[in-house]
Amino acid sequence: MYAYDTITEAVADLKKRGYSHDFNISNNRLVCDQLGKQYDHDDFEIKEVYRFEGPSDPADEAVVFAIEAPSGALGILVDGYGTYNDDDNTEFVKQLHERIVNRLKG
Known part of the structure; x- marks a missing residue:
């Protein structure tokens, strides 16, 4: 696993390593406009996860998933x-985090 100091650094390195598509969450599904695809929470693999907590700025709080x-x-x-969490996608994000926790346990 890699270690990054910033979200920007993580995203830039992941892109260099071939993670070139942008995924978003919409209507409780993972969406990639570049691929024209939508996925349920268990239809893809989470390869890496990086969590960032800003010491004083809530805008710096995020999780970067390599998918x-x-x-x-x-x-x-x-x-x-x-x-800045989007309440409309809370259930999907909750399921993502459960997958990560279960992966770390197993």
């Missing part, structure tokens, strides 16, 4: 949390 789609396409999901 592999079923097709093998690699991409990045950046999810802000705290003050």
Whole structure:
């Protein structure tokens, strides 16, 4: 696993390593406009996770997910949390975090 000081550094390095697609969460699904695809929370693999907590700025709080789609396409999901969390996608984000916790346990 890699260690990054900033979100920008993590995203830049992941892109260099082939994670070139941008993923977003919309209507409780993972969406990649570049691929024209939508995925349920268990339809893709989370390869790496990086959590960032800003010491004084809530805008710096985020989780960066390195994602592999079923097709093998690699991409990045950046999810802000705290003050700027999107309540419409809370359930999806909760499921992502449960997957990470279960992976760390097992």
